[in-house]
Amino acid sequence: MRMGEGVEWALHSCLNLAWAQDGGAVTVARLAAYHDLPAAYLNKQLQALSRAGIVTSVPGPRGGFRLARRPEDVTLMDVVTAIEGPEQAFRCTEIRQQGPHGEMPGNSRRPCAISAAMRRAELAWRRELAARTLADVMSEAERGAPGVPGRVRGWFATASA
Amino acid sequence: MRMGEGVEWALHSCLNLAWAQDGGAVTVARLAAYHDLPAAYLNKQLQALSRAGIVTSVPGPRGGFRLARRPEDVTLMDVVTAIEGPEQAFRCTEIRQQGPHGEMPGNSRRPCAISAAMRRAELAWRRELAARTLADVMSEAERGAPGVPGRVRGWFATASA
Numbered sequence: 001m002r003m004g005e006g007v008e009w010a011l012h013s014c015l016n017l018a019w020a021q022d023g024g025a026v027t028v029a030r031l032a033a034y035h036d037l038p039a040a041y042l043n044k045q046l047q048a049l050s051r052a053g054i055v056t057s058v059p060g061p062r063g064g065f066r067l068a069r070r071p072e073d074v075t076l077m078d079v080v081t082a083i084e085g086p087e088q089a090f091r092c093t094e095i096r097q098q099g100p101h102g103e104m105p106g107n108s109r110r111p112c113a114i115s116a117a118m119r120r121a122e123l124a125w126r127r128e129l130a131a132r133t134l135a136d137v138m139s140e141a142e143r144g145a146p147g148v149p150g151r152v153r154g155w156f157a158t159a160s161a
Numbered sequence: 162m163r164m165g166e167g168v169e170w171a172l173h174s175c176l177n178l179a180w181a182q183d184g185g186a187v188t189v190a191r192l193a194a195y196h197d198l199p200a201a202y203l204n205k206q207l208q209a210l211s212r213a214g215i216v217t218s219v220p221g222p223r224g225g226f227r228l229a230r231r232p233e234d235v236t237l238m239d240v241v242t243a244i245e246g247p248e249q250a251f252r253c254t255e256i257r258q259q260g261p262h263g264e265m266p267g268n269s270r271r272p273c274a275i276s277a278a279m280r281r282a283e284l285a286w287r288r289e290l291a292a293r294t295l296a297d298v299m300s301e302a303e304r305g306a307p308g309v310p311g312r313v314r315g316w317f318a319t320a321s322a
Contacts, residue, residue: 001162001163001164001165001245001248001250002162002248002250002252003162003250003251003252004162004252005252005254007251007252007279008251008252008253008254008256008275009256011275011279012256012257012275015275033260033261034260034261034262035256035257035259035260035263036256036259036260036263037256037259076278076279076282084162087162087163089162089163089164089250090164090168090169091163091164091165091166091168091169092169093166093169095169095170095173095196095197095198096173096196098196098197098198099194099195099196099197100194100195100316101195101312101313101316102196102197110305110306111305112302113298113299113301113302113305114169114172114173114176114298114302115169116301117237117293117297117298117301118168118172118237118290120289120293121237121286121287121289121290121293122286124285124286124288124289125282125283125285125286126282127285128281128282128285129279129282132278132281132282136278137274137275137278138274140274140277140278141273141274141275144271144272144274145271151262152262155261155262
């Protein structure tokens with residue numbers, strides 16, 4: 001069970017957009033260059049973030065992407081769902097309905113204990129992701145490396161000049 | 162991010178093995194027939210469970226599989242790890258080390274705030290799975306359908322005759 005690498009790319013790009021925000025919209029090419037990523041594939045992740053209302057595409061010669069919401073208003077769950085989709089990780093295909101005892105009366109209405117336990121665990125994961133915003137992660141990153149916001153902003157300002 | 166269907170199959174098969182246990186080892190063909198699953202593919206999951214020490218293969222004409230440990234001693238995490246592997250779902254490929262600011266001194270030693278937040282969420286999921294045993298799920302299933310253990314045991318006893 002693995003997430004696509006797009007989740008890491010999207011999260012770092014959201015943080016970079018937040019730090020670079022004052023400088024205006026950022027092109028995919030510049031966002032990609034900052035972490036040496038393939039621009040075409042990063043563009044896919046940005047389109048997914050755009051569909052989820054996390055980033056906005058700004059048209060025009062100084063256009064590009066910017067965060068659509070404040071970093072306080074975007075959770076890690078929002079970003080993960082935008083990239084990976086809303087599906088549960090555990091697939092319950094109701095195999096208990098199949099086979100010699102599958103047609104037992106009431107079986108379909110009674111929740112499956114396995115499925116319920118797996119969903120509870122996944123809910124714990126989702127709750128953690130939903131409780132943490134981009135702003136929280138930015139604060140933590142800045143505590144470890146206070147120079148990061150200025151460095152990111154500076155680089156994007158120069159690169160866009 | 163989806164688990165393979167093998168996780169559902171493995172969990173149900175472990176419960177069926179536990180309920181059928183008194184009747185001795187159960188063949189893959191019988192385990193598969195109980196939920197109308199392809200035996201060859203279910204066999205792969207049972208081999209994985211066997212490598213993880215969750216089930217034991219019993220040789221001989223009355224052979225098959227049985228649980229290697231008591232249901233109290235097998236957690237959902239054990240089964241998920243046996244089937245899906247121990248890798249984290251979130252892939253951190255350290256893209257922050259790439260690009261114009263990637264070589265920043267100390268960057269590699271400072272934990273990435275994104276990676277740390279994603280790991281914390283995954284830990285919450287793992288903790289939930291590790292806190293729940295097959296015995297817990299069996300109790301829950303039996304509360305909803307008290308006839309299940311007898312029905313499973315009876316079917317496997319008949320089918321093996």
